[in-house]
Amino acid sequence: MTQLNEAARLKILSDLVAIPSVNGSEQLVAEYLENLLAQYGIESEVVQFSEKRANLVAEIGSGRPVLGISGHLDVVSPGDAKAWLSGDPFTLTEKDGRLYGRGSEDMKSGLAAMAIALIEIKAAKTLKQGTLRFLATVGEEVGEPGAEQLQAQGYFEDVDALIIGEPTGYNIVYAHKGPVNITLTSHGEAAHSSTPEAGYNALNPLFVVLNQANTFFDNLQVENETLGKVIFNPTVFHGGDQVNTIPGLATAEVNVRTIPEFDNHAVVQALQTIIDQENAKGADITLDVTMNLAPVAGAKDSRLVDLATTIGQDYSTQQIDATAKSYGTDASKFLIDKADGFPVIIFGPGNDTAHKVNEYVDKQMYFDFVDLYQRLFSTYLNEAKVPSVSKAKAKP
Numbered sequence: 001m002t003q004l005n006e007a008a009r010l011k012i013l014s015d016l017v018a019i020p021s022v023n024g025s026e027q028l029v030a031e032y033l034e035n036l037l038a039q040y041g042i043e044s045e046v047v048q049f050s051e052k053r054a055n056l057v058a059e060i061g062s063g064r065p066v067l068g069i070s071g072h073l074d075v076v077s078p079g080d081a082k083a084w085l086s087g088d089p090f091t092l093t094e095k096d097g098r099l100y101g102r103g104s105e106d107m108k109s110g111l112a113a114m115a116i117a118l119i120e121i122k123a124a125k126t127l128k129q130g131t132l133r134f135l136a137t138v139g140e141e142v143g144e145p146g147a148e149q150l151q152a153q154g155y156f157e158d159v160d161a162l163i164i165g166e167p168t169g170y171n172i173v174y175a176h177k178g179p180v181n182i183t184l185t186s187h188g189e190a191a192h193s194s195t196p197e198a199g200y201n202a203l204n205p206l207f208v209v210l211n212q213a214n215t216f217f218d219n220l221q222v223e224n225e226t227l228g229k230v231i232f233n234p235t236v237f238h239g240g241d242q243v244n245t246i247p248g249l250a251t252a253e254v255n256v257r258t259i260p261e262f263d264n265h266a267v268v269q270a271l272q273t274i275i276d277q278e279n280a281k282g283a284d285i286t287l288d289v290t291m292n293l294a295p296v297a298g299a300k301d302s303r304l305v306d307l308a309t310t311i312g313q314d315y316s317t318q319q320i321d322a323t324a325k326s327y328g329t330d331a332s333k334f335l336i337d338k339a340d341g342f343p344v345i346i347f348g349p350g351n352d353t354a355h356k357v358n359e360y361v362d363k364q365m366y367f368d369f370v371d372l373y374q375r376l377f378s379t380y381l382n383e384a385k386v387p388s389v390s391k392a393k394a395k396p
């Protein structure tokens with residue numbers, strides 16, 4: 001017998017979407033989930049991040065193994081509100097079997113499905129061993145500080161496998177590259193362009209650095225079997241303010257997507273080496289890493305991928321694939337201390353409308369994931385070989 005019928009499941013999603021948790025105001029969502037779970041006898045811990053911002057951790061079961069299930073509480077801004085079907089991006093609106101609203105797909109439907117799965121598994125007593133730990137985070141859309149905080153405070157230490165409910169539809173993602181943003185600042189000295197020797201042109205050495213970096217990454221032979229090569233792109237360039245003035249300052253931003261074989265640290269080092277050569281010739285270029293998320297290299301051949309594929313196939317008419325992607329998730333922060341090949345998948349209701357106006361989730365897919373998650377979570381834990389208890393930790 002289910003605890004929550006379809007109307008109740010829809011109400012939860014609709015309530016979650018109605019909280020406009022644009023990055024920086026996630027606490028109300030954490031408290032909503034805390035109250036919801038409490039109604040079904042599940043205690044949770046609201047882990048404060050800062051004013052108006054809080055993560056949530058809740059679990060059922062006990063001991064090893066521990067399956068982490070995770071989603072983020074924040075959404076991106078709705079853009080032009082008037083362009084939305086309903087005229088209000090925070091009112092979940094049903095049309096032709098689709099549920100429209102900011103966060104409906106990315107990822108309040110995944111969050112809701114995970115919370116409901118916790119409730120239903122507990123009520124049905126289907127969990128025979130292990131712990132199912134729900135980790136809901138702030139700030140996934142901007143730097144993932146929530147996952148970083150939960151990891152740093154030990155909530156992930158004893159986790160043996162991880163499912164992130166970001167929107168993939170019925171496809172499974174088991175690895176992704178590590179996004180890194182870097183700002184390069186070139187300090188020169190302004191002068192009249194008729195006497196350039198009286199100053200130092202900040203643009204010129206920055207051109208050289210970007211040019212050499214492009215060549216370096218184009219020729220980099222390192223490759224990950226699953227993720228492919230490092231992607232390197234200069235994306236922003238600013239410098240100078242007047243045509244007859246030698247520019248005293250220039251900045252460039254680059255976006256890099258890394259692989260474990262040539263990771264974030266290696267990228268920064270390679271750039272720094274190129275910069276050092278220019279600085280030795282008189283330039284003054286500094287490097288700042290403004291976003292730093294590690295690549296995630298889960299294993300394609302894992303019991304988690306196999307089980308998710310088998311169970312997911314019951315709901316999908318398409319053949320389910322396990323793939324690697326270039327985007328990032330909270331897994332970058334959670335898995336910082338875990339070895340490559342850690343069982344991790346990204347698997348949640350969705351399509352390709354995340355971050356867009358008129359984002360939606362297919363209603364049936366949302367309901368399917370509520371059921372699918374219950375089967376996947378409990379089966380994964382029930383059929384697991386219990387790992388040695390030596391590394392077990394009583395947390396949270």
Ligand SMILES: [Zn+2]
Nearest residue numbers: 106107140166
């Ligand atoms: Zn997301």
